[in-house]
Amino acid sequence: MTASNTLLKSIQIQVNGTHQHRLVEPRTSLVDFIRDELGLTGTHVGCEHGVCGACTVLLNDEPVRSCCMFAVQADEMRVTTVEGLAPERGVMTKIQDAFCEKHALQCGYCTPGMLIACHALVADNPHPTEEQVRDAISSNICRCTGYQQIVDAVMYATQAEGK
Amino acid sequence: MKAAPFDYVRAENLAHALDKLSESGGDAKLIAGGQSLVPMMAMRLARPALLIDINRLDELKDIEIQATHVKVGAGVRQRDLEFHPQVHSHLPLVGKSMQWVGHEQTRNRGSVGGSLVHADPSAELALAALVLEAGFTLESKSDGRRHLKADEFFLGPMFTAVSDTEALTQTDWPVWQGSYLGTSFEETAIRKGDFAMASAACQIQIHEDGRIRRISFGIGGVDGTPLVFPELAKSLEGQVLSPERALHVAHEAAQSSQPGSDMHATAAYRKHLAEVLLSRALQSAYAEACANTHSSNIT
Numbered sequence: 001m002t003a004s005n006t007l008l009k010s011i012q013i014q015v016n017g018t019h020q021h022r023l024v025e026p027r028t029s030l031v032d033f034i035r036d037e038l039g040l041t042g043t044h045v046g047c048e049h050g051v052c053g054a055c056t057v058l059l060n061d062e063p064v065r066s067c068c069m070f071a072v073q074a075d076e077m078r079v080t081t082v083e084g085l086a087p088e089r090g091v092m093t094k095i096q097d098a099f100c101e102k103h104a105l106q107c108g109y110c111t112p113g114m115l116i117a118c119h120a121l122v123a124d125n126p127h128p129t130e131e132q133v134r135d136a137i138s139s140n141i142c143r144c145t146g147y148q149q150i151v152d153a154v155m156y157a158t159q160a161e162g163k
Numbered sequence: 164m165k166a167a168p169f170d171y172v173r174a175e176n177l178a179h180a181l182d183k184l185s186e187s188g189g190d191a192k193l194i195a196g197g198q199s200l201v202p203m204m205a206m207r208l209a210r211p212a213l214l215i216d217i218n219r220l221d222e223l224k225d226i227e228i229q230a231t232h233v234k235v236g237a238g239v240r241q242r243d244l245e246f247h248p249q250v251h252s253h254l255p256l257v258g259k260s261m262q263w264v265g266h267e268q269t270r271n272r273g274s275v276g277g278s279l280v281h282a283d284p285s286a287e288l289a290l291a292a293l294v295l296e297a298g299f300t301l302e303s304k305s306d307g308r309r310h311l312k313a314d315e316f317f318l319g320p321m322f323t324a325v326s327d328t329e330a331l332t333q334t335d336w337p338v339w340q341g342s343y344l345g346t347s348f349e350e351t352a353i354r355k356g357d358f359a360m361a362s363a364a365c366q367i368q369i370h371e372d373g374r375i376r377r378i379s380f381g382i383g384g385v386d387g388t389p390l391v392f393p394e395l396a397k398s399l400e401g402q403v404l405s406p407e408r409a410l411h412v413a414h415e416a417a418q419s420s421q422p423g424s425d426m427h428a429t430a431a432y433r434k435h436l437a438e439v440l441l442s443r444a445l446q447s448a449y450a451e452a453c454a455n456t457h458s459s460n461i462t
Contacts, residue, residue, distance in 0.1 A: 007168065049202035
């Protein structure tokens, strides 16, 4: 940490497997850090006060809202954004494929947050019920799909498993 | 929607945090999960000069289960309380309330103490603390430790007895002794996980013949703090809880609330909602207690 008389703080964060060492102003939110400092613009900024869920990322593998914490608080932690879900470039996860297949997005603004929320759910619960899917995405607002196609996509991805 | 500039220090231990709070003379805020404070800062409703981060202090993260009490460190994450198996067996009302506290994403970061000191009138944990008469331990560098009861802790909307240089360090939840217990937590919100338009909680203990031995209940989101009704509760002791009696008590309780109106609901609607939810909570807690007398007779 830098001396407390300077406003800039030194942080080390692992983002999508890459080690990042930066100086940040304490008031920089984690989502602004991810987008503006690291250039990872997959994570979206919606309401900036913890209502819409668009900025959801995985922090040490748990879904959190990256607008509701400061980057300095994520020091020494692991962050996964939507860019880090698939194992390599050009490949998509089963849930991402299912989002395409079932038309689970229209404008796409909520999609990164929805994908993170759905991946977090499936990591804990590989075969969720429809109700569990609805509960898991209740934290995220979508203004296009009416949610049904998103639920359909997760059910499709998790039930098709093993085919 | 960006926070005003501030300085940040990560506390090394509780004493360090209390030192920093005392030095700041009221311009500092403690931050744990930050799920209420960060949005407040983003909206610039809060502008602390210094944030003292206590999120990593293990000394505030103990959940200590005893036969008569459960002690919960102020820094315990809501998620860890939610999934603690003995919390569900010792404090079933707290267990039931947790699913209504924000969303999974916010419970992953939010702390128990943070929710309580934020003191939103619709907060589920605040309602549960009042119904169960939880105790609060506050600490400061200058005045040391003091203990308050829930009804001394919550003073108004977003307003508690915690002073500028004090920290909530622990909460202490009494475990009701004996059998034939029932609990219920009811809530209505625009979207599950959002602020309650109204909520109701009840814990009840009955005699084997169905008469009420002990009962405590309250409503949230319809006044400056959650409300509890010790006198109404006392009047139910020794009685059997018929649906009519539950409705009557719920009506009396809700009438004494003073909800506000907003774009989602009028004050009159909220009052009505509180009555309906409380009546449901009383009846479902009672039904659960009755079911417990039956199951224990079978086994």
